[in-house]
Amino acid sequence: MQSPPGNSPLPPPEALAHSSALLALLQQEIARHGGRLPFDCYMELALYAPGLGYYVAGARKFGAAGDFVTAPEISPLFGRGLARQARQVLLGLGGGEVLEFGAGSGRLALDLLGELERLGALPDRYLILELSPELRQRQQALLAEGLPHLLARMAWLEGLPAGFKGVMLANEVLDAMPVHRFRQGAAGVEEQFVEAAGEGLRLVWGAALSPGLTEAVTALEGALGQPFAVGYESEINLRLAPWLAGLSEALERGAAILIDYGYPRREYYLPERYTGTLMAHYRHLAHGDPLRYPGLQDLTAHVDFSAVAAAGAAVGLELAGYTTQANFLLGCGLDELMAAADPSDTAKYMDLVQGMKQLILPTAMGERFQVIAFQRGIDEPLLGFRLRDLWERL
Numbered sequence: 001m002q003s004p005p006g007n008s009p010l011p012p013p014e015a016l017a018h019s020s021a022l023l024a025l026l027q028q029e030i031a032r033h034g035g036r037l038p039f040d041c042y043m044e045l046a047l048y049a050p051g052l053g054y055y056v057a058g059a060r061k062f063g064a065a066g067d068f069v070t071a072p073e074i075s076p077l078f079g080r081g082l083a084r085q086a087r088q089v090l091l092g093l094g095g096g097e098v099l100e101f102g103a104g105s106g107r108l109a110l111d112l113l114g115e116l117e118r119l120g121a122l123p124d125r126y127l128i129l130e131l132s133p134e135l136r137q138r139q140q141a142l143l144a145e146g147l148p149h150l151l152a153r154m155a156w157l158e159g160l161p162a163g164f165k166g167v168m169l170a171n172e173v174l175d176a177m178p179v180h181r182f183r184q185g186a187a188g189v190e191e192q193f194v195e196a197a198g199e200g201l202r203l204v205w206g207a208a209l210s211p212g213l214t215e216a217v218t219a220l221e222g223a224l225g226q227p228f229a230v231g232y233e234s235e236i237n238l239r240l241a242p243w244l245a246g247l248s249e250a251l252e253r254g255a256a257i258l259i260d261y262g263y264p265r266r267e268y269y270l271p272e273r274y275t276g277t278l279m280a281h282y283r284h285l286a287h288g289d290p291l292r293y294p295g296l297q298d299l300t301a302h303v304d305f306s307a308v309a310a311a312g313a314a315v316g317l318e319l320a321g322y323t324t325q326a327n328f329l330l331g332c333g334l335d336e337l338m339a340a341a342d343p344s345d346t347a348k349y350m351d352l353v354q355g356m357k358q359l360i361l362p363t364a365m366g367e368r369f370q371v372i373a374f375q376r377g378i379d380e381p382l383l384g385f386r387l388r389d390l391w392e393r394l
Contacts, residue, residue, distance in 0.1 A: 015296055022052040022295035027196045036193035038210050039203075039290075040238070043178040046294045048131065054295055055102075055176070056132040069284075070172055071259075071325075071365060072107035075355025079111025081332040082257070085384050086112065086167045087121040089255045092378050096166030096254060099127040099157075102173045106139030109154075110146045112169075122153065123166060129157045160250040168247065168256035174308070175260050175300040177243065179235040180210055181278065182217050184228040189214045192233075194291070201291045212238055223306075224269060234269060234276035235301045241311040248315040253377035255320060257384070259328075261369050262303030264393045269304075277302035305372055309394045317374035321385030322394055326366030328384035329359055 011019070026045055030037045047054045071078040090096050098116075103109050109126060116122050130136045136156050144151060181192035183205055191208040194201050208214045216236055221227045228234075247256055262268065268277070279286045282297040290299050309319055323331075338356055343349045360366040373382055 011293060011296055015293075018052065018057060019293045019295045022046070022049060023199075023201070025049060025052060026194070026201065026294060030194065030196050030201075036195045036204065036206065039181040039192040039194060040178040040210070042194040043290070043299050046290070046299055047176060047178070049295075052295050054298055056134065057295060070104060071359060071369070072111060072171070073105065074358045074365075075352065076107075076111040077334055077337055077352060077356055078329070078359055079108045080115040080337055081329040081334045082108070082169065083112045083115035083119065083121075084332040085257065085328075085382060086123070086169075087116060087119050088380070088383050089167045089378065090116075090121055090123055092380050093165055093253055095124055097125045097127055097164065098123045098166055099129060099161070099164060099168045101129050101168070101170040102176070103128045103130055103139050104135065104172075106142040108169070108171060109139065110143055113143075113147055113150055113153075117147075117150065122150070124153070126150075126154045127157055127161065128154070129160065131158070160246055162250060163252045164250045165253045167254055168251065169259075170257070171259045173260070174237075174240070174258060174303045175262070176298070177237055177239050179237045179239075179278070179301045180213050180216075181233065181235055181276065182208065182213060183233040184217075184230055186230050189217045201294075203291065210238070220265075220269070223265060228269075229271065229274075232271070232274050234273070235278055237301070237304065237307065240307060241314065244308070244311045244317070245315045248312070248317050248374075248376075251317075251374075251376055255373055255375045255378065255382060256317070257371065257373045258308065259325065259369060259371050260303045262305050263370075265304055265306035268302065268306075303370070305370055306394045308372055309391075312372075312374045316376075318376060319391060320373040320375040320382050321389045322370065322372045322391045323385055323388055324367050324390070325369035325371055326360035326362070327388045327390075328371040331384045331387045333383070334360065 026042065029045060045053060048056055050056060086098055100109055109128060113126055128139060130139065143154060183190040189208045190205045191210060191213055193204050193206055195204050216238060220236065278290060278301045279288065280290050280292065280297045280299055282293065305322060312319065334356065338352060341349055341352050358364045371384060
């Protein structure tokens with residue numbers, strides 16, 4: 001039996017049984033693929049296998065009782081700040097909808113909708129595209145308790161709507177997309193695979209087999225202006241372009257705002273970052289073993305925002321801006337929201353102060369998280385980029 005990473009507790013028996021069921025499925029898929037599974041396929045199953053993957057099974061993932069904390073759980077100021085940006089777009093369009101990809105606990109929807117109601121700028125509908133039945137139930141329960149009078153405006157989708165007009169939001173969605181792992185070998189580009197090893201799994205390298213991977217790495221070297229050193233390994237997201245193509249096809253008018261941790265291309269593929277950015281998250285501990293407890297831990301890779309910008313441009317999306325989370329939230333009036341808070345309720349006020357620090361300080365989320373936005377059919381510059389637009393870094 002594997003030991004838990006670091007000082008985290010051993011999973012309870014029912015969780016271990018769940019992980020064993022997913023392990024059995026993974027071994028079947030490995031056999032079906034001739035003995036080795038490309039890493040992106042492993043990551044997809046580990047996170048999204050029906051009924052067993054990390055994001056579609058029943059374990060709590062967000063907040064203190066889960067494996068990680070996202071910005072909406074840190075402070076309601078995050079959703080309220082984004083609401084100011086959504087209000088600007090909705091007013092400019094003369095109305096519209098909000099569509100959130102992967103709404104997690106539902107906290108962002110709760111805070112954003114509540115603020116839009118206070119601003120007198122409710123969308124026609126608030127749509128949530130959620131693949132996890134379990135998370136959908138949690139979101140519905142939270143929103144039914146917090147905003148029961150607005151439930152008629154909410155709808156849950158399983159696919160992108162056609163002719164969308166309004167604001168699309170994706171907070172910490174891109175980092176959970178399955179990635180290919182590559183390494184520069186002496187004889188060319190190599191790919192990482194997952195094989196069965198007794199009752200468990202192991203990672204191996206071999207000649208790149210996934211369609212388009214070698215070409216993508218070669219193009220990446222060209223964009224960087226130098227080849228990768230032999231032994232250099234990292235990730236590349238070959239699913240990003242099709243995802244943005246679907247988004248572009250759905251977006252008739254409005255803005256798409258994507259928030260995640262990552263870097264522009266030249267920072268992502270620095271020589272000193274020679275093992276890549278892939279991480280696993282289990283009980284608030286980040287570690288480097290993606291094969292431990294499949295189905296019980298999150299797997300993420302940082303986002304190459306240069307690749308996001310290029311993929312968006314390739315499908316006809318106009319870049320609206322790129323900046324840090326701190327710049328974006330302050331551009332949306334985060335300081336004004338804080339100034340309007342009532343300091344007489346000391347405990348609540350201090351929670352807001354601490355939350356704001358976590359959202360904008362460089363040592364917390366302020367610089368590590370980035371915001372990129374695309375627009376179509378709108379002319380007014382987005383609020384979030386009024387302080388500083390860092391598009392030239394892309």
